Amino acid sequence: MHHRLLSFLTxxxxxxxxxxxxxxxxxWETSRMVNYHLGLARLDLQVRVGELPSSRGQVLVQGxxxxxxxxxxxxxxxxxxxxxxxxxxxxAKPDVNWTSEARKIAAQWMAGAPAPQTEAPAETPEHLEAAV
Known part of the structure; x- marks a missing residue:
């Protein structure tokens, strides 16, 4: 399974x-860290424009x-x-295409962070409103 860590990152x-x-x-500038013993990998993503790199985010993978x-x-x-x-x-299913899955997840990362979820205001039960 550990070979999947690096192939997924690639x-x-x-x-x-x-x-x-x-x-x-x-x-793009990337750096990888892999711990095969624990089945963990990290990909740091940066963009270099001119001389200074700018961090964009990370992908943590666990196998x-x-x-x-x-x-x-x-x-x-x-x-x-x-x-x-x-x-x-x-x-891992018989029909899973690991490369296709990596592309889908990369596209989701490129789309940016998910929007914050807005919580609906908590409704006050009628019997509590009457007491106030």
Whole structure:
């Protein structure tokens, strides 16, 4: 399963380069950290425009096996400037295309952080309103 960590990150990077080869007129710079023993990987994403790189976010990937022995990858996407994250699980099924899954997740990362969820105001029960 651990080979999926690096192949997923490679497919993710290729998708970024294909979809946006010159972000803001610069180039993508990435760095990877992998711990095969724990089944964890991290991809730091930066864009270099001129001399200074600018951080764009991270992708954290965890490879593990489900209780039935089926391999699974979980990718957590984060963006610089927000604490919002999204998680995506990819399950090994006979028809799963790992490269296609990496492209989909890269496209979601490129779309940016999800919008904040607005909570509806809590309704006050009628019996409490009468007491106030």
């Amino acid at each position: 497919d993710f990077e290729r998708s970024l380069a294909a979809d946006d080869p010159a972000p803001d007129g610069g180039t 593990y096996q489900l209780a039935d022995g089926t391999p699974c990858l979980k990718a957590t996407l984060s963006w610089t400037g927000t604490e919002r994250t999204t998680e995506h699980a990819i399950y």
